[in-house]
Amino acid sequence: MDKRARKFVVIGGGLAGLACTMKLCEAKAEVVLVSYQAVKRSHSVCAQGGINAAINAKGEGDSPDIHFYDTVKGGDFLANQPLVRDMCFQAPAIIHLMDRLGVAFNRSPEGHLEFRRFGGTLYSRTAFAGATTGQQLLYALDEQVRRYEHDGQVTKLEWHEYLEAVIDHEGVCRGAVLHDLRTGEIFTVGGDAVVLATGGPSQVYGRSTGSTVCTGAAATSAYLQGAKYANGEFIQIHPTAIPGHDKLRLMSESARGEGGRIWVPKKAGDTRSPRDIPEGERYYFLEENHPLFGNLVPRDVASREIYDVVFNKKMGVTGEPMVYLDLTHHSKEYLDDRLGGIIDIYEKFTGDDPRRVPMKIFPAVHYSMGGLWTDFKDDGHGLIDHQSPRNQMTSITGLYAAGEADFQYHGANRLGANSLLSCIYTGLMMGPGLIQYAKNQDKVFENVPHQVFEDAADKWKDRIKQIKSMRGKENPYGLHRELGDVMMEHVLIVRENAKLEKALLLIDDIEIRFRDIHCLDTTHWANPTPSFINQLHSMIHLSKIITVGALLRNEFRGAHYKPEFDLEQPHDFDPHEYVDYLEQKHYGEIPEGAFPEDHLAYMKRFEANNENWLKTTIAHYGEGKPHISYEPVDTSLVPPRPRKYE
Amino acid sequence: MASDNIQIKVKRQDGPESKPYWQEFEVPFKPHSNIISCLQDIQRNPSTCKGERVNPVVWECNCLEEVCGACTMVINGRVRQACTALVHKLDHPITLEPMSKFPVVRDLHVDRTRMFRNLKKVKAWIHVDGTHDIGEGPILPDEERAKRYVLSECMTCGCCLEACPQFSKDNNFLGAATFAQVRLFNAHPTGKFDQEQRLDAVMGEGGIADCGNAQVCVEVCPKHIPLTESIADVGRQTTLQILKNLFFK
Numbered sequence: 048m049d050k051r052a053r054k055f056v057v058i059g060g061g062l063a064g065l066a067c068t069m070k071l072c073e074a075k076a077e078v079v080l081v082s083y084q085a086v087k088r089s090h091s092v093c094a095q096g097g098i099n100a101a102i103n104a105k106g107e108g109d110s111p112d113i114h115f116y117d118t119v120k121g122g123d124f125l126a127n128q129p130l131v132r133d134m135c136f137q138a139p140a141i142i143h144l145m146d147r148l149g150v151a152f153n154r155s156p157e158g159h160l161e162f163r164r165f166g167g168t169l170y171s172r173t174a175f176a177g178a179t180t181g182q183q184l185l186y187a188l189d190e191q192v193r194r195y196e197h198d199g200q201v202t203k204l205e206w207h208e209y210l211e212a213v214i215d216h217e218g219v220c221r222g223a224v225l226h227d228l229r230t231g232e233i234f235t236v237g238g239d240a241v242v243l244a245t246g247g248p249s250q251v252y253g254r255s256t257g258s259t260v261c262t263g264a265a266a267t268s269a270y271l272q273g274a275k276y277a278n279g280e281f282i283q284i285h286p287t288a289i290p291g292h293d294k295l296r297l298m299s300e301s302a303r304g305e306g307g308r309i310w311v312p313k314k315a316g317d318t319r320s321p322r323d324i325p326e327g328e329r330y331y332f333l334e335e336n337h338p339l340f341g342n343l344v345p346r347d348v349a350s351r352e353i354y355d356v357v358f359n360k361k362m363g364v365t366g367e368p369m370v371y372l373d374l375t376h377h378s379k380e381y382l383d384d385r386l387g388g389i390i391d392i393y394e395k396f397t398g399d400d401p402r403r404v405p406m407k408i409f410p411a412v413h414y415s416m417g418g419l420w421t422d423f424k425d426d427g428h429g430l431i432d433h434q435s436p437r438n439q440m441t442s443i444t445g446l447y448a449a450g451e452a453d454f455q456y457h458g459a460n461r462l463g464a465n466s467l468l469s470c471i472y473t474g475l476m477m478g479p480g481l482i483q484y485a486k487n488q489d490k491v492f493e494n495v496p497h498q499v500f501e502d503a504a505d506k507w508k509d510r511i512k513q514i515k516s517m518r519g520k521e522n523p524y525g526l527h528r529e530l531g532d533v534m535m536e537h538v539l540i541v542r543e544n545a546k547l548e549k550a551l552l553l554i555d556d557i558e559i560r561f562r563d564i565h566c567l568d569t570t571h572w573a574n575p576t577p578s579f580i581n582q583l584h585s586m587i588h589l590s591k592i593i594t595v596g597a598l599l600r601n602e603f604r605g606a607h608y609k610p611e612f613d614l615e616q617p618h619d620f621d622p623h624e625y626v627d628y629l630e631q632k633h634y635g636e637i638p639e640g641a642f643p644e645d646h647l648a649y650m651k652r653f654e655a656n657n658e659n660w661l662k663t664t665i666a667h668y669g670e671g672k673p674h675i676s677y678e679p680v681d682t683s684l685v686p687p688r689p690r691k692y693e
Numbered sequence: 694m695a696s697d698n699i700q701i702k703v704k705r706q707d708g709p710e711s712k713p714y715w716q717e718f719e720v721p722f723k724p725h726s727n728i729i730s731c732l733q734d735i736q737r738n739p740s741t742c743k744g745e746r747v748n749p750v751v752w753e754c755n756c757l758e759e760v761c762g763a764c765t766m767v768i769n770g771r772v773r774q775a776c777t778a779l780v781h782k783l784d785h786p787i788t789l790e791p792m793s794k795f796p797v798v799r800d801l802h803v804d805r806t807r808m809f810r811n812l813k814k815v816k817a818w819i820h821v822d823g824t825h826d827i828g829e830g831p832i833l834p835d836e837e838r839a840k841r842y843v844l845s846e847c848m849t850c851g852c853c854l855e856a857c858p859q860f861s862k863d864n865n866f867l868g869a870a871t872f873a874q875v876r877l878f879n880a881h882p883t884g885k886f887d888q889e890q891r892l893d894a895v896m897g898e899g900g901i902a903d904c905g906n907a908q909v910c911v912e913v914c915p916k917h918i919p920l921t922e923s924i925a926d927v928g929r930q931t932t933l934q935i936l937k938n939l940f941f942k
């Protein structure tokens with residue numbers, strides 16, 4: 048039995064899936080790597096800005112512990128801290144590894160790695176490879192996995208779709224049901240464990256900064272099989288995207304990192320060309336409202352400020368939902384060198400040249416902090432025990448999740464350039480635990496009754512057959528757009544319970560109409576329609592997880608902004624006061640007059656709110672809908688405190 | 694635009710062995726829209742101009758920002774990505790065809806496995822000791838990094854191969870993209886160690902000697918990869934290698 052190679056099934060070839068595959072191969076395991084399309088075309092290629100690691104290359108006094116603090120603070124303390132801390136401590140080694148794998152990271156004058164500043168921190172901590180960091184990182188991992196493929200350790204099943212986990216009578220995941228997207232064949236593969244590295248769910252919103260395959264269908268399918276889905280309501284809105292019919296293309300945060308300034312004309316509805324509007328008549332609202340962080344406030348803050356300027360103050364550019372993102376104060380050479388790729392994107396898709404005119408942008412759905420619930424084991428010293436099979440395991444034994452598909456690391460809001468890190472980190476970190484899991488199991492999948500696999504495949508053969516026989520009136524692609532519109536209108540930046548309740552009714556309506564779908568194409572070869580219909584079914588369930596989670600969470604935390612429950616931090620409040628407050632409370636009574644009265648009242652509100660809401664949302668599937676419960680968050684390392692970005 | 698609708702002719706094919714046929718669609722004109730949004734409109738209303746209900750057109754796409762390389766097709770006779778093909782900049786009616794140098798899977802979706810296979814042939818990777826923490830990578834001047842960076846933006850889209858007179862379905866020509874990748878990896882301080890193996894691969898059948906120097910590849914590359922310069926450079930490397938093989942082996 049010990050001679051048998053360990054066998055794993057990895058679904059998804061983005062950064063997380065490829066990193067995991069590479070790590071497993073290095074440990075001599077065999078991997079079946081499954082992806083919708085060629086893994087080299089995975090969504091991770093879209094990431095432009097960079098990847099964080101506190102290497103302190105500029106002598107600013109940065110350290111992994113500060114990176115850790117910035118990350119949990121940015122996430123409004125909703126992240127389990129040992130995992131975040133471990134990630135931040137591994138980050139420098141990860142960047143050096145990626146550098147050794149050949150990523151063309153920009154260099155400093157001395158030939159070391161160059162770093163720049165990103166939102167939510169005061170340090171230059173973001174390594175970058177031109178304006179295509181995600182593409183460069185993904186290619187480097189893709190190349191390593193190609194090497195293992197060449198050597199026979201990896202079998203790639205591209206143009207295959209993961210439908211569901213094969214779960215045996217003991218509730219253990221033993222493999223996956225796959226759908227060959229060319230032949231239409233449905234079959235199973237067995238593995239010692241299955242890893243879902245299937246990315247985010249932004250297609251639930253129809254148009255977003257995400258790619259077309261980011262439907263979240265794989266994670267939702269695990270949820271429908273009983274896995275816990277966590278913190279679904281935390282959807283990050285990126286403040287700066289280029290409006291478009293097919294996609295809302297991201298304008299990277301690096302545009303702000305390199306000094307991009309956000310403004311609107313002071314006169315609402317001003318029709319002058321932006322270049323004719325003098326400095327004095329421009330309202331640089333982020334700089335004015337946040338003198339310390341300026342244009343580099345975290346994403347949630349920036350999105351809300353833009354929303355406020357456009358919808359409450361009615362100051363959008365020419366009256367439309369758009370604001371300027373201005374780079375024109377930099378020289379053409381500087382911009383080409385530092386931001387060439389993203390400037391090209393803007394020019395290509397709008398026809399305007401950002402070197403000469405300010406860009407027009409508006410917020411868009413960008414990232415899901417929520418995802419499949421995954422476990423971890425800390426080492427008792429604020430880091431992670433890397434050998435533990437619990438790391439990254441979902442609530443289904445033997446089914447793991449990694450990358451954007453899991454819910455850890457970013458709490459209520461993700462900091463820029465932390466996701467590429469968390470994706471690579473999870474992929475690498477979970478490797479040893481997966482091997483341990485395979486070693487420890489008392490039964491290998493080959494000894495699981497055949498029937499288990501056959502039943503799983505048969506279920507899906509029937510399901511696809513049933514979808515193909517759907518002869519109703521609804522166009523699945525049109526229905527998807529409608530679902531997206533519902534989510535965009537009701538469950539976006541500003542959340543109100545009345546609107547969320549309405550969204551649930553509208554989703555129910557879409558679910559009813561789903562039954563009346565017309566399967567437009569019933570041919571057998573390379574037919575994407577039945578699988579899209581199945582994905583739409585998942586997206587409907589996922590939209591419920593997001594909306595119900597948002598409805599029940601009566602507070603304002605990170606990306607989840609419910610103005611009704613804003614704790615109204617006094618303007619002159621200093622978060623350090625809260626640390627003093629906690630300390631004084633610890634030693635007994637708070638002396639009278641120790642804090643201004645309104646500050647004290649605010650701190651009490653803050654504390655009470657955390658008692659109620661500093662917890663992870665868990666969605667459990669049952670009878671067609673999510674059942675919500677809550678779990679405590681591990682805040683053992685830094686006590687939660689109010690956020691403030693001055 | 695005279696009318697508010699645009700005409701799109703699509704060359705369709707039901708499977709690899711089936712015969713291609715043309716169908717014509719009409720979709721609403723929207724400012725700044727691209728071919729992808731037209732194809733999405735067809736999905737939402739899959740009827741031809743003649744009012745015939747048909748299967749939605751099949752094509753490949755993902756990122757919609759010209760970095761994944763998936764949506765390459767021949768648009769008005771020119772090979773390019775559908776996501777960056779803005780409707781208001783194209784002549785009408787618009788014609789869409791699959792690339793001709795790769796086997797058609799269905800409609801506009803082709804099989805580019807050969808490109809990935811070629812990357813294996815030339816060992817387009819860097820052989821590292823392992824993924825464990827052994828410290829910093831090689832120290833490099835930024836100019837050297839910048840030279841590699843432009844090559845590493847190749848998204849395996851296939852435009853250069855579609856345009857190349859030398860590359861055809863029934864030969865093994867490696868093609869411009871692969872040669873540029875050889876240059877990319879040979880230019881890396883660690884990648885250099887496997888230089889000989891890569892050069893051996895491009896000296897074999899379908900290798901660099903078959904390049905006719907037509908230089909059309911470089912004109913169609915959406916990422917502006919310096920392809921002809923790379924071919925020349927790898928050509929020089931192989932010449933040196935041949936000499937080395939002659940005298941030292």
Ligand SMILES: Cc1cc2nc3c(=O)[nH]c(=O)nc-3n(C[C@H](O)[C@H](O)[C@H](O)COP(=O)(O)OP(=O)(O)OC[C@H]3O[C@@H](n4cnc5c(N)ncnc54)[C@H](O)[C@@H]3O)c2cc1C
Nearest residue numbers: 059060061062063091094096097209246450451464466467
């Ligand atoms: C425009 C944009 C810019 C960004 N910029 C940055 C940045 O600068 N810095 C940063 O840190 N983060 C950034 N992010 C976030 C980051 O890119 C993503 O979170 C990250 O790449 C996700 O990687 P992943 O490995 O989890 O999944 P992905 O790269 O999304 O890969 C998912 C994989 O799963 C496969 N898959 C999915 N479902 C199935 C299924 N059912 N069957 C088979 N295969 C399946 C897909 O084919 C794909 O291979 C950005 C995101 C966007 C949208």
Ligand code: SF4
Nearest residue numbers: 857904905907908910
């Ligand atoms: S130079 Fe000509 S023959 Fe050579 S790869 Fe380019 S197009 Fe093909």
Ligand code: SF4
Nearest residue numbers: 847848850851853914
């Ligand atoms: S070299 Fe250019 S045209 Fe050729 S595959 Fe790469 S990106 Fe496409």
